[in-house]
Amino acid sequence: MTTAHTSPPWRHWRHVVKLDPARQITDEVVQAIAASGTDAVFLGGTQDITYENTNTLLGRLRRHAPQLPLWQEVSASDAVVDGVDGYCIPIVLNTTDPHWLIGAHAQAIEKFGPWIDWSKVLVEGYLVLNPDAAVAQLTGANTALTPQAAASYAAAAEALFSMPVLYVEYSGTFGDPALLAEVARTARRAHIFYGGGIDSYEKAATMAQHADTLIIGNALYTANWQQVLHDTIRAVK
Numbered sequence: 276m277t278t279a280h281t282s283p284p285w286r287h288w289r290h291v292v293k294l295d296p297a298r299q300i301t302d303e304v305v306q307a308i309a310a311s312g313t314d315a316v317f318l319g320g321t322q323d324i325t326y327e328n329t330n331t332l333l334g335r336l337r338r339h340a341p342q343l344p345l346w347q348e349v350s351a352s353d354a355v356v357d358g359v360d361g362y363c364i365p366i367v368l369n370t371t372d373p374h375w376l377i378g379a380h381a382q383a384i385e386k387f388g389p390w391i392d393w394s395k396v397l398v399e400g401y402l403v404l405n406p407d408a409a410v411a412q413l414t415g416a417n418t419a420l421t422p423q424a425a426a427s428y429a430a431a432a433e434a435l436f437s438m439p440v441l442y443v444e445y446s447g448t449f450g451d452p453a454l455l456a457e458v459a460r461t462a463r464r465a466h467i468f469y470g471g472g473i474d475s476y477e478k479a480a481t482m483a484q485h486a487d488t489l490i491i492g493n494a495l496y497t498a499n500w501q502q503v504l505h506d507t508i509r510a511v512k
């Protein structure tokens with residue numbers, strides 16, 4: 276008997292938009308995202324994320340972008356919503372606080388118990404690399420990593436913990452392409468997400484050489500959002 280192996284949808288994503296439920300966004304931008312050709316939308320952020328603001332944003336996205344995969348990136352267990360296509364669960368590899376490595380996760384699993392649909396869960400091994408980002412400060416991340424050190428975290432996440440996704444996170448600033456390249460070179464099976472400071476064709480093209488998926492966040496909250504959407508999608512497709 277042969278078994279059909281289909282790869283999960285996220286393996287095919289090249290371009291993902293991350294929207295922060297705690298920030299304001301107009302219907303015009305949401306509609307443009309829906310029509311843009313992006314592969315998925317993540318709902319997530321670090322600060323002031325609540326059930327209410329996440330559910331409100333999800334409702335707007337469902338209305339304006341019914342065909343787009345919508346995934347919640349869980350950063351607080353009391354903000355978990357129903358009705359998304361999947362849940363990204365961040366695990367911060369270079370945190371100095373075990374809470375962000377496993378503690379928050381164990382608490383959430385205790386809380387939700389048997390209600391968790393594990394077939395909808397995607398584990399992301401995060402390397403948090405911009406010391407000025409809220410996520411770096413919250414998690415006490417050791418952001419001063421050489422490319423070799425970052426690649427060693429990536430190898431550990433993949434080989435020792437079987438993580439399917441490595442997320443190279445420079446949220447708020449454009450990162451080091453050499454570090455991303457070293458992580459990508461080291462990874463054997465893991466899928467590489469890159470996010471941080473992508474706001475142009477050139478930056479997207481540079482990081483798309485090494486990452487499987489680019490995540491675009493802050494630039495969509497600027498006056499230049501239309502150009503950003505157009506150019507970053509053109510760079511990866």
Ligand SMILES: CC(C)=CCC/C(C)=C/CC/C(C)=C/CC/C(C)=C/CC/C(C)=C/CC/C(C)=C/CC/C(C)=C/COP(=O)(O)OP(=O)(O)O
Pocket residue numbers: 295319320321322348349350351352355356357362364365366367375376379380381383384387390391392396401408409410411413414444446447492493
């Ligand atoms: C319906 C139902 C019952 C569903 C079950 C839900 C489910 C799937 C549960 C699974 C259980 C589980 C393991 C949940 C995880 C719980 C949890 C709170 C884990 C901690 C996650 C974590 C490490 C958070 C730290 C912050 C982080 C990494 C956030 C990711 C997003 C991010 C980095 C945004 C960018 O942030 P920021 O720094 O603010 O950047 P800007 O300044 O540029 O905006």
Ligand SMILES: O=P(O)(O)OC[C@@H](O)CO
Pocket residue numbers: 293444445446447448469470471472473490491492493494
């Ligand atoms: O907001 P930017 O800097 O685009 O980063 C995207 C994403 O990686 C944030 O979690």
Ligand SMILES: [Mg+2]
Pocket residue numbers: 295320321322409
């Ligand atoms: Mg933020």
